Amino acid sequence: DAGITQSPRHKVTETGTPVTLRCHQTENHRYMYWYRQDPGHGLRLIHYSYGVKDTDKGEVSDGYSVSRSKTEDFLLTLESATSSQTSVYFCAISAGLVQEETQYFGPGTRLLVL
């Protein structure tokens, strides 16, 4: 257990509405990540953070923004949700001092956009 929680765990929303997902960690790890998991695509990186207010894009970042104002929290925002953003979203942290060290995942948020 890497001390990662995600909220909400399930959410149903309508197309065009903003949605924010929260990832919280308890152990002050530097690196945090947001992934989405879809059938046929596996896990894909959306955004990641390497410190407070330091973030960068992943391979599927269009339509998503992130913020990290505190070490322990990493927020993922869908500014205007679309049906293509229906997915399971996972937060992860790197437990080491360098980015390529092992990533540990949270329990996930299941998002349905109608």
Next chain:
Amino acid sequence: EDQVTQSPEALRLQEGESSSLNCSYTVSGLRGLFWYRQDPGKGPEFLFTLYSAGEEKEKERLKATLTKKESFLHITAPKPEDSATYLCAVYIQGAQKLVFGQGTRLTINP
């Protein structure tokens, strides 16, 4: 293009029947290969990290090995509780990201 391919997509075994899962990769610079287990409705659970060809790691009935082009996850005398999807991921030098395979869905019948 960096790519990670897992095979087979699905595997059904009888309890006690040993087998291997494959993860082959074509990447520009490997900095680590990771195996995860994922149960339905849950997040991936870390199993192993391998960094160099020839390296092996073991945990209970699982053993992971690494060559220059692929990794194997050997499962010996599996039990029904080993049923899960097994994910392989590669950390690519300079790309600052993990690239995941599609996973192998393993079912162990009692």
